[in-house]
Amino acid sequence: MLQRDLAAVLLIQQQCYSSDFQEPVEAFESKWTASPDTCWVAELGGEVCAYLVCLPIQGSQLPALHASDFRCAERADWLYVHDLAIGHTARGTGLASVLIQQAKVQRQGLGLQNMGLIAVQGSCMFWRKFGFEVDESERLVSADKLVTFGADAVFMLQRRQSGTAA
Numbered sequence: 001m002l003q004r005d006l007a008a009v010l011l012i013q014q015q016c017y018s019s020d021f022q023e024p025v026e027a028f029e030s031k032w033t034a035s036p037d038t039c040w041v042a043e044l045g046g047e048v049c050a051y052l053v054c055l056p057i058q059g060s061q062l063p064a065l066h067a068s069d070f071r072c073a074e075r076a077d078w079l080y081v082h083d084l085a086i087g088h089t090a091r092g093t094g095l096a097s098v099l100i101q102q103a104k105v106q107r108q109g110l111g112l113q114n115m116g117l118i119a120v121q122g123s124c125m126f127w128r129k130f131g132f133e134v135d136e137s138e139r140l141v142s143a144d145k146l147v148t149f150g151a152d153a154v155f156m157l158q159r160r161q162s163g164t165a166a
């Protein structure tokens with residue numbers, strides 16, 4: 001993801017998320033600026049049509065939804081899959097798998113143990129296909145924090161050894 005991709009990324013976000021989940025451009029910029037190597041876009045026909053924003057996180061220091069002040073931790077230990085969105089025209093093309101695979105390679109490159117995410121908008125079954133499992137231990141995300149992502153938000157982890165389609 002490059003600075004010039006942000007306008008297209010915001011349009012895809014608008015298409016893909018209900019208003020509660022729409023992050024301001026400052027939120028994207030702070031995450032991308034702090035960790036450009038874990039943010040990607042995918043193109044079809046030269047147009048940006050999907051994106052994935054991941055963030056290296058230490059322990060339970062997950063950024064709040066819409067936070068515009070993200071800073072990378074000194075000793076990150078897991079990769080947070082913050083936001084995957086595939087624009088309508090690119091759904092079902094396999095780009096989701098390509099982007100998740102990219103994140104997995106980067107996770108390994110950074111020497112991080114696990115990848116985790118907060119599944120929203122009923123996406124839990126989608127993430128299961130890529131080896132993510134529901135984690136209710138509250139070790140990384142407390143129930144109080146989880147509920148700030150919506151009543152149906154679910155924390156999921158893909159452990160390093162987990163079998164995965166990604």
Ligand SMILES: CC(C)(COP(=O)(O)OP(=O)(O)OC[C@H]1O[C@@H](n2cnc3c(N)ncnc32)[C@H](O)[C@@H]1OP(=O)(O)O)[C@@H](O)C(=O)NCCC(=O)NCCS
Nearest residue numbers: 016084085086091092093094096118119120121123125126
């Ligand atoms: C969720 C999302 C990324 C999936 O992208 P996609 O291009 O439709 O996904 P794919 O077609 O590559 O799907 C891969 C597999 O997951 C399945 N799948 C896709 N969306 C699903 C869903 N919501 N629930 C269950 N399974 C789903 C597909 O059927 C496919 O299964 P198969 O391999 O057995 O054929 C896309 O719908 C999206 O951007 N949604 C809006 C943003 C969002 O909610 N992101 C997740 C927030 S945590």
